[in-house]
Amino acid sequence: MKEIYEYKEMIFSLVRRDLKGRYKNSILGFFWTFLNPLLQLLVYTFAFAVVMPMNIENYYMHLFVALVPWIFFASCLTGGARAVIDQQELVKKVYFPRHVLPIAFATSQFVNMLLTFVVVFVVLLISGIGIDLVKLCVFPLVAFIQYFLAMGVTLICSTISVYYRDMEQIFGILSIGLMYATPVVYSLESVPEEFRNALLLNPMTTIIVAYRDILFYKRMPDLQMLFITLLESLCILIIGWCIFAKMQKRFVEEF
Amino acid sequence: MDAIEEKEIAIQVKNVSKSFRMYFDKGHLLKEKVLFRNRNHFEMHEILNDVSFDIYKGESVGLIGKNGCGKSTALKLLTKIIYPDSGSIEVKGRVSSLLELGAGFHPDLSGRDNIYINASIFGLKRQEIDARIDEIIAFSELGEYINNPVRTYSSGMYMRLAFSVAINVEADILLVDEILAVGDAMFQTKCLNKIEEIKKNGTTIVLVSHSMDQIKMVCDRCIWINNKKISAIGDTADVVKKYLAYMGRGGMIETEEDGKAVVKNYKIESYTVEMFDVEDNDKTVWHTGEKVKIRIRFKYDTEIFANVRMEIVRLDGIKIYSEVFNNEGIGYLIRKDTCLELKIDSLNLLMGKFYFMLYLIDEKENVVGKIEPFAEIDVIDSVERQGMTYLSCRCSMEKTLENI
Numbered sequence: 001m002k003e004i005y006e007y008k009e010m011i012f013s014l015v016r017r018d019l020k021g022r023y024k025n026s027i028l029g030f031f032w033t034f035l036n037p038l039l040q041l042l043v044y045t046f047a048f049a050v051v052m053p054m055n056i057e058n059y060y061m062h063l064f065v066a067l068v069p070w071i072f073f074a075s076c077l078t079g080g081a082r083a084v085i086d087q088q089e090l091v092k093k094v095y096f097p098r099h100v101l102p103i104a105f106a107t108s109q110f111v112n113m114l115l116t117f118v119v120v121f122v123v124l125l126i127s128g129i130g131i132d133l134v135k136l137c138v139f140p141l142v143a144f145i146q147y148f149l150a151m152g153v154t155l156i157c158s159t160i161s162v163y164y165r166d167m168e169q170i171f172g173i174l175s176i177g178l179m180y181a182t183p184v185v186y187s188l189e190s191v192p193e194e195f196r197n198a199l200l201l202n203p204m205t206t207i208i209v210a211y212r213d214i215l216f217y218k219r220m221p222d223l224q225m226l227f228i229t230l231l232e233s234l235c236i237l238i239i240g241w242c243i244f245a246k247m248q249k250r251f252v253e254e255f
Numbered sequence: 256m257d258a259i260e261e262k263e264i265a266i267q268v269k270n271v272s273k274s275f276r277m278y279f280d281k282g283h284l285l286k287e288k289v290l291f292r293n294r295n296h297f298e299m300h301e302i303l304n305d306v307s308f309d310i311y312k313g314e315s316v317g318l319i320g321k322n323g324c325g326k327s328t329a330l331k332l333l334t335k336i337i338y339p340d341s342g343s344i345e346v347k348g349r350v351s352s353l354l355e356l357g358a359g360f361h362p363d364l365s366g367r368d369n370i371y372i373n374a375s376i377f378g379l380k381r382q383e384i385d386a387r388i389d390e391i392i393a394f395s396e397l398g399e400y401i402n403n404p405v406r407t408y409s410s411g412m413y414m415r416l417a418f419s420v421a422i423n424v425e426a427d428i429l430l431v432d433e434i435l436a437v438g439d440a441m442f443q444t445k446c447l448n449k450i451e452e453i454k455k456n457g458t459t460i461v462l463v464s465h466s467m468d469q470i471k472m473v474c475d476r477c478i479w480i481n482n483k484k485i486s487a488i489g490d491t492a493d494v495v496k497k498y499l500a501y502m503g504r505g506g507m508i509e510t511e512e513d514g515k516a517v518v519k520n521y522k523i524e525s526y527t528v529e530m531f532d533v534e535d536n537d538k539t540v541w542h543t544g545e546k547v548k549i550r551i552r553f554k555y556d557t558e559i560f561a562n563v564r565m566e567i568v569r570l571d572g573i574k575i576y577s578e579v580f581n582n583e584g585i586g587y588l589i590r591k592d593t594c595l596e597l598k599i600d601s602l603n604l605l606m607g608k609f610y611f612m613l614y615l616i617d618e619k620e621n622v623v624g625k626i627e628p629f630a631e632i633d634v635i636d637s638v639e640r641q642g643m644t645y646l647s648c649r650c651s652m653e654k655t656l657e658n659i
Contacts, residue, residue: 017359
């Protein structure tokens with residue numbers, strides 16, 4: 001842990017490299033990052049507001065505030081699998097605490113999400129829904145809970161895929177499945193009572209619902225549930241951390 | 256000896272052993288691991304066995320040994336890129352390695368940005384980099400180019416930048432692996448001078464090299480690793496002398512462990528050889544400078560790890576070329592059914608008849624199998640060139656007023 005703290009500069013510069021490298025030399029650079037959520041927003045809005053109406057007012061906004069954090073989570077699940085493999089040349093040649101790689105990956109995705117949220121805020125203001133500044137105070141809490149969860153997931157995925165290269169495919173399928181097991185395109189209230197508790201086992205459910213409460217409904221999220229989710233997320237983070245720490249010793253020999 | 260013992264230990268290696276898993280045919284996918292379980296058999300191949308040594312603060316130590324003896328493995332263990340199976344390694348202080356230059360460079364970012372990334376991978380903090388950046392830029396001689404994206408750099412500029420960062424990290428321990436073989440003579444001299452300077456500043460240096468000249472120039476002490484163990488350790492001149500004497504004898508002093516010499520009777524049986532050119536034509540008549548791919552299939556009565564030596568001998572018995580392939584030190588797994596592939600990028604032989612020989616050499620340098628010769632070829636070339644090998648020469652005339 002202490003050693004990783006000493007390498008914090010490396011985490012920062014990897015994140016900076018990722019973000020800068022992505023946005024430099026293309027005017028559209030910044031736009032590309034938003035294009036993915038915007039296109040998904042368009043597709044799902046068409047499907048669930050026009051073709052199969054959900055009876056939710058301002059459905060696109062209801063979806064938008066959930067889709068942005070979901071994409072963050074999904075990219076950690078699928079892209080996180082490559083966090084170590086893609087840097088194998090570095091891992092083979094230079095010593096540094098290997099945890100740095102998944103941490104930097106999750107962090108860079110996290111920063112990306114926050115940047116996308118700026119767009120969300122702008123749209124909230126334009127659409128007339130507005131922002132409740134008091135409730136917005138809970139936003140950082142929710143964001144950090146999700147950050148811990150995403151980091152744990154990245155640690156696990158990046159470890160597994162060093163040993164089993166084709167797991168990336170499976171993570172892809174898993175993320176699609178999980179998306180429908182999380183109230184992203186629909187609302188939790190529309191889920192039949194008997195399934196609702198099962199859905200709440202998924203930590204992403206509470207997180208998505210909390211984002212939606214804060215930004216869309218402008219109401220206080222269920223803090224008790226959030227606290228449980230925080231514990232769950234920390235658990236996943238610690239498990240991921242330990243698995244990674246145990247398995248990373250043989251990374252170089254597995255490449 | 257007493258004087259040395261008072262010194263502070265920088266690196267302590269205690270009873271370290273390391274083996275690698277050698278897979279016969281490794282599957283990387285879950286699918287393969289589940290479906291083809293029998294493909295996942297592996298053999299443990301021991302690289303280092305119960306090795307211990309200390310390196311003191313401020314001294315420079317050379318690691319020598321023949322290819323595949325475990326020098327590079329030892330260096331990787333010191334950097335914690337890989338971990339020992341047993342034993343312990345303690346390293347005190349910041350380690351910088353010249354194993355990988357330009358680690359983490361991003362082509363789209365400027366040289367300056369890349370210095371920050373690269374230096375941070377070596378574990379420097381932001382203030383430390385800030386304090387060094389001017390020195391790094393000055394050493395790299397890049398000047399105003401430092402703010403251009405790295406992708407616009409020539410390979411020489413790239414190397415200079417990367418080297419400047421690695422060397423200016425001001426580590427307590429500097430590990431160098433053969434890096435001095437890269438770059439032109441000017442650059443090598445600059446490297447060596449800088450290493451000399453670093454040495455004077457009290458940095459501990461561990462250098463792996465095949466160049467005994469470099470080792471003698473840089474190192475105070477030397478460790479010779481052979482057959483998974485340390486064969487000799489001590490004053491550079493002594494160890495280098497022993498090592499060279501051993502290498503000259505061609506590995507005749509191996510039998511001390513077993514006590515008795517065991518004669519192996521294994522041999523290569525029923526082989527087939529194909530030699531292809533770029534268009535995959537199997538042929539026996541070649542032109543100078545062609546690309547050659549040789550495929551040799553043979554049967555062997557047991558399974559062993561062996562290095563492969565290829566020799567090319569001219570009709571008159573003169574050995575034109577010989578090279579030992581050791582598969583990065585691990586050797587090749589020779590099995591009941593083996594297929595070896597040799598590639599020659601450019602067949603620089605001149606007109607004549609040549610024989611190709613193949614030898615399998617075990618870890619004790621014994622020849623445990625041979626095909627003499629496995630192929631016999633004729634090379635056709637223009638009559639202007641004569642001698643042993645093609646040396647890509649040019650002749651031109653300086654333009655003066657008379658011959659314009």
